[in-house]
Amino acid sequence: MPFQETFLNIRGSKIQMLKGGSGDPLLYLHSAGGEVVWLPFFELLSQHYTVYLPAHPGFSHSDGLDKIDTMEDLVFHYTDLVDYLGLVQPYVAGLSLGGWLAAELATRYANRIRKLALINAVGLRVPGAPIAEIFAVTPEETRNLVFHDPQSDLAKMFVPDVPSPEVLENTLKAREATARVGWNPYLCNPKLRERLYRITVPTLILWGESDRLVPPAHGKAYQEGIAGSKLVILEKCGHAPPFEKPQETAKILAEFFRN
Numbered sequence: 001m002p003f004q005e006t007f008l009n010i011r012g013s014k015i016q017m018l019k020g021g022s023g024d025p026l027l028y029l030h031s032a033g034g035e036v037v038w039l040p041f042f043e044l045l046s047q048h049y050t051v052y053l054p055a056h057p058g059f060s061h062s063d064g065l066d067k068i069d070t071m072e073d074l075v076f077h078y079t080d081l082v083d084y085l086g087l088v089q090p091y092v093a094g095l096s097l098g099g100w101l102a103a104e105l106a107t108r109y110a111n112r113i114r115k116l117a118l119i120n121a122v123g124l125r126v127p128g129a130p131i132a133e134i135f136a137v138t139p140e141e142t143r144n145l146v147f148h149d150p151q152s153d154l155a156k157m158f159v160p161d162v163p164s165p166e167v168l169e170n171t172l173k174a175r176e177a178t179a180r181v182g183w184n185p186y187l188c189n190p191k192l193r194e195r196l197y198r199i200t201v202p203t204l205i206l207w208g209e210s211d212r213l214v215p216p217a218h219g220k221a222y223q224e225g226i227a228g229s230k231l232v233i234l235e236k237c238g239h240a241p242p243f244e245k246p247q248e249t250a251k252i253l254a255e256f257f258r259n
Contacts, residue, residue, distance in 0.1 A: 003038045003046070008054070010081050013064030017054040021046025024114075025090035026257070027082070028053050029098030031240070032134065032182070033158075034174040036060040041242040044250035049091065049257070054081060056101075058177030060170060071181045071189060075104050082112065091257045093117035095242060096214070097178060097187070103222070104189065107198040116203045117253050118222055120239050122187040122214055129217035131187050135175060139163070148210040148238040158243055196225030203229040204256045206249065208237035230256075 003020030018038055026049035030036060036055040045051050057077060058065030068074060078101070082090070092113050094102030099121025106116050122131055132145050143150035143159045163171065182188075203226045207219035216233065223231040232252060234241050241249040 003042070003051075007061075008081070008084060010064070010077065010084055013057060013067065013077075014062065015054055015057070015064065015081065016061040017052060018042070019050065019052055021048070021050045023049045024257075025050050025052060025085075025087045027087065027090045027092045029078075029092065029094035029101050030056065030059070031096035031098055032174055032178040033096075033240070034059040034170055034177075035095075035242070039242065039246065041246035041250055044246060045254065048254045052085065052087070052090070056098075056177060058180065059174055065177055065180065068177070068180050071101065071104055074101055074181060075108060078105060079109065079112075089114040091115050091117070093119065093253060094121065095119040096122055096239065097182065099123065100187070100189075100192075103192065103196070103199065106201060106203075107192070107195045110198065110200045113201050115257050116199065116201050117206060117256065118203065119206045119241055119249070120208060120211055120214055121205075121218070121222065122182070123189060124193050124218050124221050125185070125188045125190050126215070126217050126221050129215040131215075131218075132213045134187075134213065135179065135183075145213040146239040148208065148236050148244060154244065158240075193221060193225055196222065197227065199226045199229075202256075204253070205229055205231045206241060206252060207231065207233050208239055208241050208244070209233050209235055210237060211239040213239040 008015045055062040057068050099118040100123030139159050143155045147155040205222045237245050
């Protein structure tokens with residue numbers, strides 16, 4: 001289905017957003033990789049839902065990073081964005097950094113979310129299962145962390161050894177924006193795990209079994225903290241199920257939201 005790119009004015013900040021499909025609203029919160037492109041995964045979801053894919057402040061073509069210092073700032077930004085769009089209890093799905101953001105939103109505003117999907121989410125501090133370093137790694141090291149098969153054509157397409165100037169610029173912007181909220185403490189809120197009980201909406205936790213960036217123990221910790229949540233492990237998949245397993249991931253999410 002066709003999608004549209006628009007630019008929103010969210011309290012003085014220009015925010016890029018892709019939107020496509022029809023049906024109930026689904027807000028997708030992207031990862032630190034800044035996947036604000038209409039991937040096959042979004043095309044599949046758009047067959048069932050109206051997919052909203054905004055770029056976080058400082059990512060891709062969005063401004064407003066000067067207003068973001070903490071994850072709390074991002075939470076407030078997204079409450080403003082949801083109000084601006086007039087979304088009433090959208091489904092919310094987030095990958096990695098976006099999963100952390102989705103969880104933080106749900107601990108505060110569970111009544112504003114219909115259902116929640118956390119995909120390989122950072123955000124927790126799990127003893128014995130540290131999150132790997134992402135700020136000072138080579139493309140090859142990044143592929144090894146993120147993809148089940150780091151030598152696959154897919155992995156090299158998403159993380160090329162020699163990126164184009166545009167890709168390199170977006171990568172550097174994404175790292176700067178991620179560092180604003182995830183530098184210290186590193187990609188987590190030490191208080192979040194104790195607050196997960198506040199998430200009272202139906203929650204799906206989806207994890208790639210081969211994730212070498214955020215160990216599956218983090219998925220188990222999310223499941224233990226969110227009452228009634230369901231943990232699904234994807235075989236032969238790493239940190240980015242929407243990239244590696246778009247059809248399976250979209251099907252699992254669509255069925256969870258529908259049921």
